[in-house]
Amino acid sequence: MVRPNEEVEALLQEYADLVAITGGDAYKARAYEKAARAIGGHPTDVSRLDAKGLQEIPNVGKSIAEKVEEYLRTGRVSAVEETRAAIPAGVRELISIPTLGPKKALVLYEELHVSSVAELLDAIHEERLRDLKGFGEKTQANILHGIELLQKAGGRILLGAAMDVAEQVVAELSAVSGCERCGYAGSLRRMRETIGDIDVLVAATDSAPSMEAFCALPHTAEVIARGEKKTSIRTTKGLQVDLRVLPPDSWGAGLLYFTGSKAHNIRLREMAIRHGYKLSEYGLFHAKSGRKAVSATEEEIYAKLGLPWIPPTLREDRGEIAAALKGELPEVMQEKDIRGDLHTHTDLTDGVSCLEDMVAAAAERGYAYFAVTDHAPNLYMQRMTDEKILAQREKVRALDGKHRRMRLLHGTELNIGPEGDLDWPDEFLAGFDLCVASVHSHFNQTREELTRRLVRACENPHVAIIGHPTTRQIGKRPGIDADFDEVFAACARTGTALEINAHPERLDLGDEDILRAKRHGVKFAVNTDAHSVVHLPYMRYGVGTAQRGWLTKDDVINTWPLQKLRRFLQPGG
Structure with a gap:
């Protein structure tokens, strides 16, 4: 139910973390991180590729391809198992805490013999971290917040992963004889950002065929309970799915x-x-x-x-x-209202798909316009230069019009520096069709510093959109501590849109922040931040989040016709 690519991505990322924890070669850890991302974003199912096909994926060499083949063949990788065994289980548990990195986890284990979340909580409350270098008051507060996030998440999974499972179950059960209707319900249908378990409904006069097929699904690991009206299973990934069979007229x-x-x-x-x-x-x-x-x-x-x-x-x-x-219910926007994606990346920076493939995939989605916004030079490891971005602009201009009915916009994702400064001077920024500006570093500044930083970026006339405004990664990293009401007011005042980043790991802004920002009169952009062609369909999750924030077409700039959008994107527009 989860794509093999995503399973392999998770495994390689884990191996990269394990290498880093054990003090291994930093270059090797980075190589596995790059390979993980490349495989996760690769459009072809890796389980169908041979060694040669795997090595054609960017950043996947012979050694990594062999590990991928071993995993797909046996369900394990000996090198990963050996490295896991070399690291205490307690350290691996600590790494699961958002905000706590592998190096700090190892220090806690070696210096304080902390090997579980419970022991870490005790150590913090007993003030035993005070004398450890790098574990000041703010770090401890961040760790406590990370533990809170971990506990709050519990057994919940991201919206995108739950949707993949639910749609496959619905597809299988819809084909069962006697099934008149089938669909998913619960928090998944409400597009909550995380899902506890999945509710699937079937309308049928006789429940037995559906129950039988449900229990026999290929990814069923355990039948938790089986009855005439309700059956619950646990998938091989540990997710509970509940099936209820209803009379068709109900x-x-x-x-x-x-x-x-x-x-x-x-x-x-x-x-x-x-x-x-x-x-x-x-x-x-x-x-x-x-x-x-x-x-x-x-x-x-x-x-x-x-x-x-x-x-x-x-x-x-x-x-x-x-x-x-009162007749005041908003007519919330729909995915069909989206005319284009305004925040995407290619393999010029940290994407894994080339410009031509990203443009072609966007055209297949029927977009009227599409923006390419690769990273600017100040983001670590991207190695962007003026020459590279200008050469890309020429390619974008040459491709513009190749796909009839879709116009291309050349933009960039700027890095908002610690003082609110941006990567390029205003005269260079003036050459872009649009600029997205995002915070990518220095997350632990004071509330006042972070607020001032974001407001200053809003006030730059070339910044059209603030990307993933809170910087959160669901279950992994909390949002930054800024006065967002002040930021929202600045966006409304300067005509800067706030992004609703559709990636299931972000969904940033979240629904409650959207509701607050809307009251300030802010406009929004629902974007995928796609780093591969397989990320473009994430748009549905951003739209669902926008709906949860009560947004209409008028609120979202990438539902507008191109001419109206261009006016908005112009400095002072």
Whole structure:
């Protein structure tokens, strides 16, 4: 259910971390990191490639290809197993804490004999870290926040990984004889950024064929519970999937009930009672007679309660029912409204797909425009130069018009320096069609410094979009501590858009920040930050997050026609 490429990417990244922990060759660790990223972003399923095919992937040499083949053949890599064995299990547990790197984990183990999250918490509370070099008050606060993130995540997985599993299960069950309808529900349908378990619904008169097929899915590791109406399995990756089979005429009620949220459903049940009904997963019933009123579709249930249909992404009890009653529910944007992607990378910097392939893949998505925004020179390891970016501009201009109906924009992703400074002077920036500016370093500055840094970037007339504004990586790195209300106000004042980065590991801005920023009058850009052609479909997750933030087409600049977008992108536009 997870692409083999992603499994191999995770393994190689782990090996890179293990090499770094053991004090191995830094060049070797970096080589495995590069290979991991290249394989994760490679469009072809690596399990179908031979040694020669693997070595044609950028940054994958003979030694790495052999390890990939070994993993695909046996499910393990001896070199990785040996390196794991050389590192205490406690250190590996500590590395799972966001914000705590491998070197600091090893220091804690060797100096304080800390080998678990619980022991680390005790050591912090007992102030035993105070005398360790590099473990000052701020570092300890960051570690505590990382532990909080780890505990909050629990067994939850990222939206993108859950979606891959759910769509494969739905596809398999939809083909089962007697299945009239099939779909996923729960927090996945509401496009929450992390998912605990997956709810799949089937409409069928006879539940047995669906239950049988469900238990026999190729990635089923364990049948947790099996019944006539509900069966739960655990996949080989440890994810729980629950299947419920509903009578076909109860589909709408079941879909509504199992989509949630719990708080939204409580509001609906309260409304049902006031209207003389009783609402359950089987339908909307007259309270006195018990006779079914409606149940087949969500739309007709909402209508009976005097409401328009409310999109699943809004069902969080954040005022959506009151807005619906007043006729003020927003017509949230849809993926089909997106006219182009304004933040993407190629293999000129840290992407793994070439310019031509990225442009062709964007054209296949039917975009009206597409921006290439490779990194500027101040970002570590990118080695960008004026000459390289200008040569790329010539290539972009030459490709513009090759794919009929799609225009190309040449941009860059600038690095916002510690003082809010940018990589190139204004006169050089004036040559780009658009500039995205992002924070990539110095995350631990003070709140005032980080706020001033972002505001200064907004105030540069050439900066059109602030990329992944909080810098968070879900479950791995917390967002920076800036006064974002001040940043949002600056964006509204200067006409700078805020990015909703669609990568499932970021989804930055998140929905709550979007709601706050929208109140300031900010405009947004939903972008993939794609580093490969396989990342371009991540747009759906950014759109889902934008919907959760109640955004309409008018709020999102890359739903606009090109002429209107160009006016916005112009300095002072």
